[in-house]
Amino acid sequence: MTRCRLCGSATLASVVDLGATPPCESFLAADQLDRPEPAYPLHLRVCTDCWLAQIPPLITPEETFKEYAYFSSYSTSWVEHARTFVADAAQRVGLGPDAFVVEVASNDGYLLKHVVDRGIRCLGIEPSVNVGAAARDAGVPTLTEFLSPDTGAAVRAEHGPADLVVANNVYAHIPDVVGFTQGLRALVADDGWVSIEVQHLLTLIEENQYDTIYHEHFQYYTVASAIRALASGGLALADVELLPTHGGSIRLWARPAEVAGEPSQRVADVLAREKAAGLQELSGYTEFSARVAKVRRDLLRFLIEAAERGETVVGYGAPGKGNTLLNHCGIRPDLLPYTVDRNPYKHGRFTPGTRIPILPPEQIAADKPDYVLVLPWNLRAELVEQLSFVHDWGGRLVFPIPELSIVEVAS
Incomplete structure (x- = not known):
């Protein structure tokens, strides 16, 4: 890796080098045990200009997600987390009977099934063929595709703009941060909302959560670096929530920049915590x-x-x-x-x-x-x-x- 994938800077500093490992979801069948197994370097670095933490894109999302081993519905607490989110988001955003909700990386329909139960029109965009099929079997309309600006525009043209776009545990999984964010903007209505959940780099560092560094996670966000990433696609952060999920996550509430207004006090509070932890200077990463x-x-x-x-x-x-x-x-x-x-x-x-x-x-x-x-x-x-x-x-x-x-x- 020579340049930051968000801002293009060449000033990348080492955070931790975990050696070389196979992709973390490439589980082996018994007849594969005598075959060679590829391993790739797993070295986290941070950009000292925009402070996006990142690993090199040594494997592609297509290699990881066309056939995927993770099904969200097998975690009882995660399904309940999704149910609560849908109930709260419906009230916050004002999702009525004519609303349209899109979830990117919708997995096996664990979240959108709660939207379907409310009688709200929705669509999942899920690249993994096997888990997307499970979602459709569960009654959740699902498009098997990766999100890009073109995909977002095509969905908008066919289904109309989305009042709410949900992107839970995917914003770290895409090497083209700018293109993915532009895809989110293409999906969302000009007065709509985007909700993104992603692990918080602050808790990853503070709680030694280094095992959440793996090849399908291309970057690791603070609120400060997320603001810059959102801006690259025409979105602005309006509010943030701190969540206990995945050892400590942030829920980013974003809107098109033209209507977002001033960010909430919670955004300012979390930015202050990150700065106090040294995450906008190398001192926060050295130990x-x-x-x-x-x-x-x-x-x-x-x-x-x-x-x-x-x-x-x-x-x-x-x-x-x-x-x-x-x-x-x-x-x-x-x-x-x-x-x-x-x-x-x-x-x-x-x-x-x-x-x-x-x-x-x-x-x-x-x-x-x-x-x-x-x-x-x-x-x-x-x-x-x-x-x-x-x-x-x-x-x-x-x-x-x-x-x-x-x-x-x-x-």
Whole structure:
């Protein structure tokens, strides 16, 4: 990477280098285990002009998202998060019976199904063929396509402008920030709203959430850098919300620049927090790499010592973030013999790079391990409740992020 993808600056500073790993969602079938597996550098840098944190676009969205392993509906808390958002957004934006809602990267229809239930016209734009098909099966109209300025214009011409455009957990996933933002502007009505949810770089840095750095996340936003990204497509930030999702996210409420008006006090407050944390100067980034190294050492020490005591540790979940963690730490089946996942798509497959088997969740109760390493740590409250049954045999949960913690669960 030689230039910033947002502002074109050549002044990019290293934040953390995680080595080379396979794409985090490229789960292996059994017949692929004897084949070569490509790995790509995973090196986060920050632009010292616009302060957009970014990794090089070494893989394309087409490689990642045409067939995708992540189905949003398998997370109970995420479906509830979407339901609450739709209810709140309907009131905030004033979505009446004649409204039109578009969601970009709509996955399996987990959010738009709540729009359909309200009788509001909607359309999902989802590039992954398999999850888009699941959305259509669930009654959510879905276009299999990547968003670009041309796609946005074509949808607008066919369906009309959208009163609300939703883009949750996708603004980090596209290397062409400017073109994608122009696509959002093409979709939204001249007096409409755009709602974007994306992980907050502030919490990523503060909470050691380095496992959310992976190849399909091309950039990592502060509110300050998001304002510049939105402006590149003719949008302006009107308001922001701080969310607990994904370990700490921001919900950006944007509008066409001509009607956005002055941003809310909440925008000013978050910008002040980011500045106080040093995220508009190099000082805010310099210690991150050392703290990442400590997370790795602590987790490996725990796993090695447990193995030497003859104790069993298995995994829970096979999220993309888990594969960054497993590969960076060099964890193999000798330390983690398997992990489980609720998504049947992943059963019988193996984690990329580390080649750890993925089994159905029922395997934990059958084997009664001493410890369960929770890889989707961002769902901690949900999973502590879901996994409370490990208390029956004295098992404990292990969370690796933001620092190693071992949790006794109540029955």
